[in-house]
Amino acid sequence: MKNYDVIIIGAGPAGIITGVTAKKQYPGKSVLIIREEEKGLVPCGIPYIFYKLNSVDKDAMGPKPFIDLGGDVVTDPVVDVNIKDKTLKVKSGADFSFDKLVFATGSKPVIASFIPGFELKNVFYIKKSYNYINNLFNELQDKKNIIIVGGGFIGAEVAEQLAMHSDKKVSLVESEDLCFSKAFSGELSEIATEQLKKSNVDVHTSTLVEKVLGENGIVTGVQLKGGNNIKADAVIFAIGYKPNTEIAKKAGLQINKVGAIVVDNYGRSSEKYICAVGDCSQTLGFLTGRCDYIMLASTATAEARVLGYNLFGIKIKNSFSGTIGVFSTEINGVAMAAAGLNEKNAPFANIEFITAKFSDVDRHPGTLEGTSPLTAKLYVSPSDGTILGGEVWGGKSSGEMINTVGLAIQKGVTVYELMSLQVGTHPLLTNAPTKPVIIKAAEVAISKIRTLNK
């Protein structure tokens, strides 16, 4: 039985970055990644396979940086883990033993088993699997009428991309009154839903799918609650993901109420020697410390860096406890991004906040060609002015501006501090120095707080 100092189950972003970081920090340790498939995918790139990349292989991702550092990789699904003996078994029958084991098994799509007809042919999911997506890509080539069920990031992005094919009719069915409503505020969800409609997607909000319809075992459409039908050659469910933790559970690890492996701030599970990282591991809200559902590659890799460094003892303090959740997307050429608290997620945790917003354009003077609108919205504690959340939308730079907001949240920066924030501006790259949207939104927040205190 071959022994490794560290075995990592899973070769997604969390697994690879844990492996890379561990090999860099502990070059003398033997590290093995065990994966299910030969090829991997950049998870957030999957929607773009269906139009912009028009290729599965252009979205491929592999463990090369890990192998270059001397890491080993085995392709053979893990079927069993024995915590007591510190061993595991793979599908082919081989056994491995380990000193440290890392679960980086990710998440998998929620199956629509509660909807009659879900088992028909041409019902699909967005599984983070090369082989599965490769098959889906091929299957969709000749499908004219496609229904996406679920208007979160992945569903909406896949719908937007498929709708760019002039020969396809794409419908999206969302149970909430707006798309993106789990991650974005009402205001931004509305903008995003509007852009989705403009990208030629037939969007049905506040709509439930009652039944998947078929003939001879093959999908022909969906029946909506209320009685209307939509015709389809393919139905793609994008109704959420859940932690992939069956093996961890079977092995006896503690699992939380959302199905994730319980870990501390350093990815250490209830069992000594066993860690977990990324989508399969527990996420706690940054303000509340409560269980959260956020599953993001960027969060997973942050956890993976912390875990890789600290596998054999805490060397680098995890400076930010809890997960903020920094989301971004682009629909119909409009970039939209959010971090932390907003009107949608704050009430669940009974958190007081005020909002403040400022709009301008992303270049200066605004007469420059290629100028896009740009808006920043801040969610602020009315007591001390701390920035609890933010949204930025409009031009492409929104995708990086939200990271300034993210850092501000993580460092507990207040709107008062933002008044003296020094920023860099340039006509061709940013909005004007006289009105940087994040700082101006902070100024609006200060006025609101002052009015409240009167």
Place this chain on the structure above:
Amino acid sequence: MKNYDVIIIGAGPAGIITGVTAKKQYPGKSVLIIREEEKGLVPCGIPYIFYKLNSVDKDAMGPKPFIDLGGDVVTDPVVDVNIKDKTLKVKSGADFSFDKLVFATGSKPVIASFIPGFELKNVFYIKKSYNYINNLFNELQDKKNIIIVGGGFIGAEVAEQLAMHSDKKVSLVESEDLCFSKAFSGELSEIATEQLKKSNVDVHTSTLVEKVLGENGIVTGVQLKGGNNIKADAVIFAIGYKPNTEIAKKAGLQINKVGAIVVDNYGRSSEKYICAVGDCSQTLGFLTGRCDYIMLASTATAEARVLGYNLFGIKIKNSFSGTIGVFSTEINGVAMAAAGLNEKNAPFANIEFITAKFSDVDRHPGTLEGTSPLTAKLYVSPSDGTILGGEVWGGKSSGEMINTVGLAIQKGVTVYELMSLQVGTHPLLTNAPTKPVIIKAAEVAISKIRTLNK
């Protein structure tokens, strides 16, 4: 004699933002801005007047937001200030009295009076004046051979824009061995100089202008040290700016060794009731507290916001003392940005640092169309890992990414903290979550520090 609670001299970004902020915070106070010209310009937009905007008026900026808040504006140059009487006189002869006076008189180009021939016709400067630039714009229409002297931001940007006219031959003469070398590190200056050459500018580095040549009082070229001549129909000197403080000096205010008005952290001068803000006021380095030469609209507006809030008493703490200097530009389609310390400015102040760099692309997967290279470089204290400076270059988002680095510098964030920084990533907007360039550069820095400590 009309009295105002506040009089601001100057209607550039510093003057307008001081006025706007003051009127918002103290709506009951009467505020007057006195300016020299009817029309104003967005200062950093000036280079783009010469090609991209191809118009002076498209770069116009006015005090409308200030007037909308009830502010008054007078166009009439101030000729004298009497501190004791709290009065001032304008060119037309009128007098005003004030309770608070703010100097926001900006900066003016250094005149090439030390170079023979500097007074010839068709020798120009980049003056931040609508009338002057309007005339320059018209004068340059029929000029074929143009020489820019000085390869800092303004000179290089003007050269790049003029060189886009296919009928113009543009040469740039820089005394240092690279352009941009005051704000950028050697490495980034080299990249910037290379891009300038690629934009069809004939760049002469390590070259001094000995004499401006002319016939019948009109420029015909320049003579370089060493003997070579370059032919020219126009010569534009962009050899720096100095604080515009003659009136302040005459009035008896304390002026520092670089000619700027001495002020405290809140823009308050040596005289009670008199403040100064922006390019005409003292700048102190954020690490050293020593006099610095940084003149940036973005810094000026940050100072103006702080001053506007605190004109009648400190209401909002200035959270960041000293000026970091966040610069950005785009040459030949390559964005380049810098904040704080680098190899060029650190040795002056004898500051120890290590550098760490990471390169990737600005989209993921990198196979997406429109992907640009992206590099982050950090300047880090080897003792405690504090981020002292940074540079980001490549794709357009560099212009906003430097603001994340800027916030990190201002909040004293360490490279260790960046290991657990949560960022948002998206295929169409940012680089990959597995290797965010700023975080990866921080990782490289940690390894370097560890090696040093061995």
